[in-house]
Amino acid sequence: MNHIVQLAKKKASQSSCVYKVSAIGLDKRGNVIYKSTNKHRFMKKGGGLHAEMEVMKKAGPSLRTIVLCRVGRSGEIRPIDPCPSCAAKAKELSIKILTIRSTDVPR
Numbered sequence: 001m002n003h004i005v006q007l008a009k010k011k012a013s014q015s016s017c018v019y020k021v022s023a024i025g026l027d028k029r030g031n032v033i034y035k036s037t038n039k040h041r042f043m044k045k046g047g048g049l050h051a052e053m054e055v056m057k058k059a060g061p062s063l064r065t066i067v068l069c070r071v072g073r074s075g076e077i078r079p080i081d082p083c084p085s086c087a088a089k090a091k092e093l094s095i096k097i098l099t100i101r102s103t104d105v106p107r
Contacts, residue, residue, distance in 0.1 A: 004032075005100055008069035009077065011035050015051075021080060023051035024067040025059040034059040052086045056093060066090065069100040077102055 004024060012022035015037035025034035036054040052066050070080035082090065082097050090097050 004067055005069070007032070007035070008067055008100055009071055009075065011037055012069050012071040013075060016040065019070060020072075021051045021068070021070045023055045024069075025055040025063050026065040026067065027062045028064045030065075033062060050083060050086050052082055052097060053089065056086075056089060056095065063093075063095055065096045065098060067098050067100060 004026075008022050008024050011024065012020045015021060017038050017040060019038065021038040023036050024032055025036075027033050034055050036051045036058070038051045039049045039054070052068055055066055056063065068080055068082060070078045072078045077100055079101055080099055081087075082099075087097065
C-alpha cells in the first residue's frame with residue numbers, strides 16, 4: 001500500500017490549486033485504474049471538479065475504492081475528508097473512500 005501513498009502524494013503535488021488533492025481509483029484487486037487531481041473552479045462556470053468525483057465519472061464500473069490525498073506546499077500530507085456530495089455519490093455507487101492522513105496506511 002506504500003506505493004499507493006507515494007503515487008497519491010506525487011499526483012496531488014501536480015495540482016495547480018491552493019489545496020492540492022489527488023484521488024487514485026482502484027479496482028477490486030487493488031490495481032490503479034484512474035488518477036486525478038482537483039481542478040480550478042473559476043476557469044468557467046461549473047468548471048471545477050473534485051478529484052474523487054472525476055475518478056467516479058471516468059473510471060467506470062470496475063471502480064471499488066478511491067484513495068484520497070492532500071499535500072501542503074512543502075509536500076507534507078495534510079488531513080482531508082470527502083465532501084458530503086462526493087461521499088453520498090460514492091455510497092450510492094458502493095465505492096469505498098480511504099483517506100491518507102500520514103505516510104503510513106490509508107484509513
